[in-house]
Amino acid sequence: MADVNRAKSLPLEFKLVSAEQVPLTYAIEIQEYPESEAASLENLIFRQEAAPKLFLGCYLRKDEVQDDSPSPTPNNPNSGNTEFSSLELIGYIVSTLVSGDHLTHSSMSSHNPSGDAVCIHSVCVSSAFQRRGVATRMLKEYLQHLQGLNNNVNASSPSNKLKRVLLIAHEHTIGLYAGVGFALIGKSAVEHGPDPWFEMVYTLDH
């Protein structure tokens, strides 16, 4: 199990990813995912525009970084922006809405604004910060954020509540998602890249 203290020792901050920040997520996406699985910049822009509340960034507070942490990467295009000048994007989770109990290639390719399920497309952490519990902490924060969205939905329109979070994962990351409460559904029908995918679900209070 990940030592959550490793991530606790990193000064992290979570914020929704703005349109201006999407290229930064794309830079991490193409660095960390194999070419056959990485989302295009157009896809990430589409997702941010379609579902901005479902695109959560994980930022490192550079001014609080301890000496043993990896150096922040240079060339942050937001370095002149006071809100982001001391923050470095090191990971993110991006989703759209779908309806139904299972993910299909078709449902994953679009966004259904009245969908009751969150489909996570990417959970990604910059390689310099991997295996320090960052994805675990990010997923916990994301699930709390989704629960918060549900809690803010007007009680008179319960049909707008989010019921579940779905994702497909490769076998080696099943433990990561199980560790934050996802249940394994089984092998997914989705084919994308050479390796099989396993579908997992997290049930939200609604």
Ligand SMILES: CC(C)(COP(=O)(O)OP(=O)(O)OC[C@H]1O[C@@H](n2cnc3c(N)ncnc32)[C@H](O)[C@@H]1OP(=O)(O)O)[C@@H](O)C(=O)NCCC(=O)NCCS
């Ligand atoms: C998968 C990914 C998000 C994990 O991020 P992370 O911050 O390193 O994850 P954590 O440190 O929270 O890992 C928690 C636990 O999950 C498991 N885990 C995480 N990454 C793993 C990997 N590559 N292989 C096997 N187990 C892994 C381990 O049990 C780990 O605990 P441990 O480090 O004590 O062994 C990161 O490697 C990544 O961005 N990869 C590229 C994109 C990707 O493949 N995303 C997942 C799509 S399904």
